[in-house]
Amino acid sequence: MKASYSPAPDRYGRPDFYRRCGRAGLKLPAVSLGLWHNFGGPDVTENARALIHRAFDLGITHFDLANNYGPPPGSAEENFGRILGRDLAPYRDELVISTKAGFHMWEGPYGEWGSRKYLLASLDQSLRRLNIDYVDIFYSHRFDPDTPIDETMGALAQAVRSGKALYAGLSNYGPSETAQALEILRSLGVSCLIHQPRYSLFDRRIEAGLLDVLGAAGVGCIAFSPLAQGLLTDKYLNGIPPGSRASANTDSLRPEHVTRERADQARRLGELAQARGQSLAQFALAWALRHPQMTSVVIGASSPGQIKENVAALEHASFTEDELRAIDAIVSR
Numbered sequence: 001m002k003a004s005y006s007p008a009p010d011r012y013g014r015p016d017f018y019r020r021c022g023r024a025g026l027k028l029p030a031v032s033l034g035l036w037h038n039f040g041g042p043d044v045t046e047n048a049r050a051l052i053h054r055a056f057d058l059g060i061t062h063f064d065l066a067n068n069y070g071p072p073p074g075s076a077e078e079n080f081g082r083i084l085g086r087d088l089a090p091y092r093d094e095l096v097i098s099t100k101a102g103f104h105m106w107e108g109p110y111g112e113w114g115s116r117k118y119l120l121a122s123l124d125q126s127l128r129r130l131n132i133d134y135v136d137i138f139y140s141h142r143f144d145p146d147t148p149i150d151e152t153m154g155a156l157a158q159a160v161r162s163g164k165a166l167y168a169g170l171s172n173y174g175p176s177e178t179a180q181a182l183e184i185l186r187s188l189g190v191s192c193l194i195h196q197p198r199y200s201l202f203d204r205r206i207e208a209g210l211l212d213v214l215g216a217a218g219v220g221c222i223a224f225s226p227l228a229q230g231l232l233t234d235k236y237l238n239g240i241p242p243g244s245r246a247s248a249n250t251d252s253l254r255p256e257h258v259t260r261e262r263a264d265q266a267r268r269l270g271e272l273a274q275a276r277g278q279s280l281a282q283f284a285l286a287w288a289l290r291h292p293q294m295t296s297v298v299i300g301a302s303s304p305g306q307i308k309e310n311v312a313a314l315e316h317a318s319f320t321e322d323e324l325r326a327i328d329a330i331v332s333r
């Protein structure tokens with residue numbers, strides 16, 4: 001195992017890489033790194049360490065986790081905690097670490113959804129696995145239709161008041177649920193920092209309401225799966241390559257998601273990207289970041305090279321009206 005790590009001295013060389021999270025004081029890097037895939041298992045791999053190092057060297061200060069990331073669930077937090085302790089502990093104040101609770105985590109009636117019991121116990125478990133005193137952002141990972149929303153928001157507010165989380169966030173809430181949640185949090189004296197929805201050229205649902213709700217409320221937005229788990233790269237243009245996520249027999253991207261229609265759309269988008277001098281991945285990330293409300297995109301990666309390529313999306317971030325029209329003709333809203 002590589003003995004020691006010193007971050008790149010020029011990692012903050014591009015101040016415009018950091019974008020304000022809605023109206024909050026906190027800024028996030030335009031590209032953040034998520035640990036849903038490639039960080040699970042019983043121990044830290046050299047690749048996991050290399051991914052974190054490359055990200056931080058490139059100025060990525062935000063690392064996104066959830067209680068259940070693995071497999072097995074919890075192991076991504078444990079592995080990140082080990083990497084943090086070993087390599088990044090002196091830089092804790094340069095990092096924004098998020099985690100979430102909402103999906104199934106442990107047996108019995110208190111191991112998922114949105115009760116106060118589950119959220120606060122899960123946050124304590126996450127802090128133990130990460131081996132830190134607080135996370136920067138604690139999310140309700142999904143809306144729970146069977147728990148009063150006041151109870152879920154009360155738990156988020158409590159997490160912030162206790163100092164175990166600096167900010168509260170929502171993920172996978174629809175526009176009206178979000179508006180209600182923001183109002184309740186405000187009444188509790190805790191504002192919501194950010195929403196984390198899925199958004200990419202292949203899933204544009206948030207354009208139909210959620211972005212407006214967030215814009216009006218001054219809440220930030222961080223898009224997850226902005227590359228549609230790899231479909232918006234040149235990886236699947238000619239089938240499913242070995243070693244790719246779709247080949248890995250997980251529930252997240254199954255072979256049947258790699259359809260001929262998606263490959264055709266990706267190929268056509270790739271032609272537009274090429275005309276701008278970008279890879280398809282860079283083009284897809286720049287496009288997701290074009291909204292003023294979009295603070296960051298949270299990407300996944302299996303190699304340090306992918307992170308480097310993706311961060312370079314910012315080198316050509318604006319789109320002409322003609323380009324946007326050509327995109328809309330390929331992927332309708």
Ligand SMILES: NC(=O)c1ccc[n+]([C@@H]2O[C@H](COP(=O)([O-])OP(=O)(O)OC[C@H]3O[C@@H](n4cnc5c(N)ncnc54)[C@H](OP(=O)(O)O)[C@@H]3O)[C@@H](O)[C@H]2O)c1
Nearest residue numbers: 034035036224225226227228229230233244245299300302
């Ligand atoms: N809140 C939620 O409910 C929720 C849900 C899902 C995800 N998330 C968050 O969002 C993060 C990102 O999700 P995601 O992993 O689905 O994001 P993504 O960025 O859409 O997909 C990442 C995958 O795309 C491929 N890729 C990335 N860059 C590439 C490049 N330059 N060239 C070729 N292939 C490239 C890699 O696949 P290979 O592994 O095949 O190389 C990588 O693992 C997660 O880690 C998590 O933090 C949140």
